Amino acid sequence: MKPKERAKDTGGKITRKYDLPFLSRVKNPGSGFTLVEVMIAMVVLLVGMIGVMSMQYFSVRGNAASREMRIATNLSQQALENLKLIPYADLADGADAPASGVAITGNVQFTRAWWVVPDCVGLADNGDTCVADAPACATDPDATMAVPVSAIRARTCWTDRNGVNHSVTLDTIRWDENVTP
16 A cells, blocks of 8 residues: 655645554553553453463373373283283282382372183173172183183272272283193
8 A cells, every 4th residue: 555645845845744544643642551451451361361271270180190091001011011920820810009109190099900811812891990800701712722821801990089980901811831732
């Protein structure tokens, strides 16, 4: 947009004046902002800060839940790895309350249970509690299996700060490595 130019003759000197309404001078340069303008700006700022604070709250809460899930998964995996080190004939059900650092877990206590079902290649669901009975075989094992196979389930349970129960369950199978087919 080109500004309109007006020429004015003022005694031999020509001055130019542009019609630019957006560059008009402030009528009272010492007046500043009104109280209403300041209050509206504060309300807009407050709404933005409340949004950021709520986002931060949910982020911290989500990180805590993620940390608990990671710890529980690691504890279940650790139980399965320990059962791989035990001789096949000594595999047995069990439960414990693994020592986990209070500072790391936010004072959440974990319990862990594992079940060993001999002559089974798949486990049926037995709920999501650490005090449930041993799971049953989901399918009948093949009677012609050359090597004995046991299904193993490890479950870690915990209650979060809100009193909600959670669990992580991992399943695997193990065969007797000392038997030759």
